[in-house]
Amino acid sequence: MSDLRRVWERQRHLIDYSAASMARRKGRNLGLLTVYGGMVFLLASVLFYSSALKHEANLLLAGAPEIVVQRMVAGRYAPVSGEHLLALQGIRGLRDVEGRLWGYQYDPVVRANYTLMVPPEGGVRKGTAILGPALARARGAGHGDVISFRGHDGVLASFRIAEVLPMETALASADLLLIDETDFRTLFGIPSGEYTDLALRIPNPREVQTVAEKVLERLPDSRAILREEMQRTYDAIFDWRSALVLLPLSGALLAFAILAWEKASGLSADERREIGILKAVGWETRDVLRMKLWEGGLLSLLAFLFGTVAAYWHVFGLSAPLLAPVMQGWSVLYPDFRLTPAIEGSQLLALFFLTVFPYLVATLVPVWRAAVTDPDEVMR
Amino acid sequence: MTLKIQLTGIRKAFNEGQPNRFWAVNGVDLHLPEGQVTVLAGPSGSGKTTLLTLIGCLARPTEGRVLLNDRAISSLPEPFLAPLRRQTFGFVFQRFNLIRGLPVLDNVMVPAYPLGVPRRALRKRALHLLETLGLGPRADARVESLSGGEAQRTALARALINDPRILIADEPTANLDSELSRTLLEILARLRTEGRSLILSSHDPLVREAGMVDRVIELRDGRVVSDRVRSAVST
Numbered sequence: 001m002s003d004l005r006r007v008w009e010r011q012r013h014l015i016d017y018s019a020a021s022m023a024r025r026k027g028r029n030l031g032l033l034t035v036y037g038g039m040v041f042l043l044a045s046v047l048f049y050s051s052a053l054k055h056e057a058n059l060l061l062a063g064a065p066e067i068v069v070q071r072m073v074a075g076r077y078a079p080v081s082g083e084h085l086l087a088l089q090g091i092r093g094l095r096d097v098e099g100r101l102w103g104y105q106y107d108p109v110v111r112a113n114y115t116l117m118v119p120p121e122g123g124v125r126k127g128t129a130i131l132g133p134a135l136a137r138a139r140g141a142g143h144g145d146v147i148s149f150r151g152h153d154g155v156l157a158s159f160r161i162a163e164v165l166p167m168e169t170a171l172a173s174a175d176l177l178l179i180d181e182t183d184f185r186t187l188f189g190i191p192s193g194e195y196t197d198l199a200l201r202i203p204n205p206r207e208v209q210t211v212a213e214k215v216l217e218r219l220p221d222s223r224a225i226l227r228e229e230m231q232r233t234y235d236a237i238f239d240w241r242s243a244l245v246l247l248p249l250s251g252a253l254l255a256f257a258i259l260a261w262e263k264a265s266g267l268s269a270d271e272r273r274e275i276g277i278l279k280a281v282g283w284e285t286r287d288v289l290r291m292k293l294w295e296g297g298l299l300s301l302l303a304f305l306f307g308t309v310a311a312y313w314h315v316f317g318l319s320a321p322l323l324a325p326v327m328q329g330w331s332v333l334y335p336d337f338r339l340t341p342a343i344e345g346s347q348l349l350a351l352f353f354l355t356v357f358p359y360l361v362a363t364l365v366p367v368w369r370a371a372v373t374d375p376d377e378v379m380r
Numbered sequence: 381m382t383l384k385i386q387l388t389g390i391r392k393a394f395n396e397g398q399p400n401r402f403w404a405v406n407g408v409d410l411h412l413p414e415g416q417v418t419v420l421a422g423p424s425g426s427g428k429t430t431l432l433t434l435i436g437c438l439a440r441p442t443e444g445r446v447l448l449n450d451r452a453i454s455s456l457p458e459p460f461l462a463p464l465r466r467q468t469f470g471f472v473f474q475r476f477n478l479i480r481g482l483p484v485l486d487n488v489m490v491p492a493y494p495l496g497v498p499r500r501a502l503r504k505r506a507l508h509l510l511e512t513l514g515l516g517p518r519a520d521a522r523v524e525s526l527s528g529g530e531a532q533r534t535a536l537a538r539a540l541i542n543d544p545r546i547l548i549a550d551e552p553t554a555n556l557d558s559e560l561s562r563t564l565l566e567i568l569a570r571l572r573t574e575g576r577s578l579i580l581s582s583h584d585p586l587v588r589e590a591g592m593v594d595r596v597i598e599l600r601d602g603r604v605v606s607d608r609v610r611s612a613v614s615t
Contacts, residue, residue, distance in 0.1 A: 013499070270480075
């Protein structure tokens with residue numbers, strides 16, 4: 001028989017033995033699998049969800065202007081005048097600058113804030129509105145219905161709904177209401193020639209920083225917010241929210257660590273005796289370790305697989321009902337949308353090393369300790 | 381190749397470094413030639429089991445040496461002991477030490493797993509052994525359901541699966557009635573005729589006086605108090 005065949009047969013025997021050994025301790029292993037799989041599920045859910053949200057946010061920001069300029073008066077945000085807009089024209093590297101109009105409107109009916117905006121490309125007729133999907137759902141409003149708001153002067157302004165935005169845009173447009181520029185200015189009392197802020201388009205990404213510096217030179221009472229900064233802010237927010245979820249989870253992680261330590265610090269009398277028997281009948285220390293590695297590996301891989309698949313289904317199939325309220329942000333109008341699966345290999349690798357590796361070490365250490373002891377002593 | 385075992389100045393202490401330290405084996409010198417049936421006799425606590433575990437490489441002496449063909453096996457590193465335990469010695473424990481939850485057949489095959497013998501061949505060999513020992517119909521039974529005699533024979537089959545030259549059995553009849561004891565002794569006598577060395581411990585007169593026995597060594601308080609070689613041996 002060739003050496004290779006012998007090695008294979010030996011591994012096969014060890015795998016068979018490991019499987020039989022797991023089956024013999026069915027209750028304990030199922031319990032361990034549940035706790036372990038549950039831990040992987042929670043960790044993977046947080047990782048997947050925060051990653052997918054960041055991905056979505058970055059996708060949305062990809063279409064955002066490179067720089068947004070806001071005017072500050074006494075440290076507070078103030079409307080931008082037409083002079084500000086004109087002052088920026090002619091900056092080298094700047095392709096386009098446009099004034100944007102947007103603001104918030106509180107709706108006492110559903111106790112939520114809506115974001116009202118004038119689309120830069122126009123397209124909304126006077127007296128009509130286009131609604132975000134969550135807003136439409138909250139108000140129970142659809143195409144042809146009328147929605148009314150009290151303006152800055154107390155006069156009621158009504159809009160006929162021309163369109164409800166599709167669900168796919170929910171993350172960005174959940175609470176959005178698009179109206180005509182004249183309607184907007186009338187509702188909020190913003191004079192013609194004034195804007196909420198300015199959107200700057202810069203084709204060359206390497207010139208963004210220089211343009212931002214020039215903007216501040218020309219408009220010292222303004223601040224320039226770079227798209228990159230917004231991306232970083234989004235990332236930081238979702239990371240922070242992940243941490244917020246992981247913090248209470250750390251209790252469960254600690255419990256898992258204690259469980260692993262329990263396994264590390266001592267085997268049951270039965271397990272020790274079995275190792276002693278195996279050694280006494282001629283198993284080498286490495287055979288015992290290999291057998292336990294198969295056993296621990298099988299259990300941890302199963303837990304990893306179950307946990308990861310369940311987390312994938314929870315996040316991308318069910319839109320993470322367990323995490324959404326905390327990680328998506330606090331809002332009366334939650335966007336109803338499905339996340340695009342966005343998982344990085346490094347995340348899976350990190351999850352694997354955080355869960356499988358410690359468990360295997362914790363399992364093998366006591367086994368190794370028992371296996372290097374004289375069989376007679378272990379069996380006593 | 382012949383296999384001779386030699387024990388020189390063997391001492392084994394338990395609870396070492398503690399006030400209750402005691403010497404289970406306290407200065408034993410023995411020479412065990414191949415092909416003999418040796419019985420270690422003596423009352424409980426006389427050191428029989430400890431001496432067997434020292435010979436079978438399941439424990440190391442505190443002092444002294446165990447030699448196999450003039451090679452000091454008691455001081456060998458752990459990786460060198462496993463092949464000896466697996467193929468040179470076959471050990472039958474007093475309490476059988478079968479692996480609970482596994483069927484009889486698997487228990488018998490376990491010592492051969494590290495050898496990488498194909499499963500089918502191994503299964504065939506194990507079944508043959510079980511048939512020989514009258515346990516063929518119980519091959520798939522879980523060991524928890526076995527009677528004392530069946531468990532004893534299962535442990536014997538396990539000890540023989542790798543065809544060892546030396547069989548060590550600790551109190552082989554302790555859990556058996558007289559009839560089963562006689563049956564077991566017949567099996568052991570058969571093994572002797574195959575040229576194996578048998579080292580048994582027992583305080584059962586049935587074993588000591590069995591016709592196959594070549595030598596009876598009496599132990600007391602960890603020391604050899606008598607070493608009687610039987611002149612006429614019947615198998």
